[in-house]
Amino acid sequence: MTNPLCDPYLILAKVYQGGKYLKQAIAETSVEPLNKARTVKICYGVLEKDIYLEYILGANVKKQPKSAVKTVLKIALYMLEFMDKHDYMVVDCAVSLVKKLGKDGAAGFVNALLRSYKIPPLPEKTDERISVETSSPLWLVKKLRRSYKAETAEILSAPSKGVSVRFIKGEENYLGKPHIKTPFKGVYIFENFVRDDGFFAGGYTFQSVGSVAICSVVEPCEKLLDACAAPGGKSVLLSEKCKEVTACELHAHRVNLIEDYARRMGAKNVTAVQADSTVFNPAYERAFDAVLCDAPCSGTGVINENPDIKLFRKEESIAKLNEIQRAILQNCARYVKSGGRLYYSTCSVLPEENDSVVYSFLEANPDFGLQIPDSPLWHRRTKFGLQFLPHVSLGAGFFITTFIKE
Secondary structure (H helix, E strand, O other): OOOOOHHHHHHHHHHHOOOOOHHHHHHOOOOOHHHHHHHHHHHHHHHHOHHHHHHHHHHHOOOOOOHHHHHHHHHHHHHHHHOOOOHHHHHHHHHHHHHHOOOHHHHHHHHHHHHHOOOOOOOOOHHHHHHHHHOOOHHHHHHHHHHHHHHHHHHHHOOOOOEEEEEOOOHHHOOOOOEEEOOOOOEEEEOOOOOOHHHHOOOEEEOOHHHHHHHHHOOOEEEEEEOOOOOOHHHHHHOOOEEEEEEEEOOHHHHHHHHHHHHHOOOOOEEEEEOOOOOOOHHHOOOEEEEEEEOOOOOOOOOOOOOHHHHHOOOOHHHHHHHHHHHHHHHHHHHEEEEEEEEEEEOOOOHHHOHHHHHHHHHHOOOEEEOOOOOOOOOEEOOOOEEOOOOOOOOOOOEEEEEEEO
């Protein structure tokens, strides 16, 4: 029998030691096909519980082990605490893997720790306790507590609702599977969904509820610019109600993603362009009826789908993201025709990336008026827009608002 810790280790070593995002690490790692679902579950689970697992280790060791050994221990602890696996099997496999990695000197330590570790009590201070309970960085807990008070733990621990699928045709063939109906036409969330030929034929696509909610706010128009478009889901969906869609993206390989997406979905009115949306393009000045700025952000609203955000996102990166968000919004405002609309959205739950950016823009641009939209997806109306929250908005943590150029 293949050691069940081996494949998760191959992937997670690329994350912990190589700094790669989990989805990228999974995609480029050859794993045993028969147990791939188990491997992926373990990898996501370890990263979701990373801070909690660190907390257990910190309470049971005097000196932190080296990175490779620590990764093995985290995998083993996750399996013991959250997968209800037989203790002896997990311990034996962990010891075997450590030896296979050439760490024979650590084998006894791994064996002893996994057989005798104790779960420490949670910290007494509220911020620290929530950080460990939800396995979230302390800086993020403190920021959210200032805005969301008692809801913070719910926001940070909200699970993914499943796989969100948007159908163009043939949905009746799939609704026999367990699913949740969303407020949007043709969009359902499935417990499990295996891609088949219908995907490649353009019968359906995978698109998050938050992404669809943002698109639902955009009014039909002649010419729309999607300023930060990759991988292309919003551009393609908006091509159904806008005559021409120009989809901009900074990196060439991500422009290719948009082109592939549009081709697969038969969206012939989407033009993908490589461009930096912080840099003014004279050809775009007052050329669009609408511009969507789905700005780069912290991703704090989609942690339940991307647990490595908690590992890589640092507090100091928020200020840099704010600069980019403001620059994109300010630049793209020049592309909007008189009477046109400018949309600003993020996948963040941090007010400083949402309301604060909107406030600054309005202060600097008196020729734009605010028009807060509405949405059938549950949301909280903030001073300057709509905030979707993952624990009540079908797992989506997004922000959206609208400006009208007067």
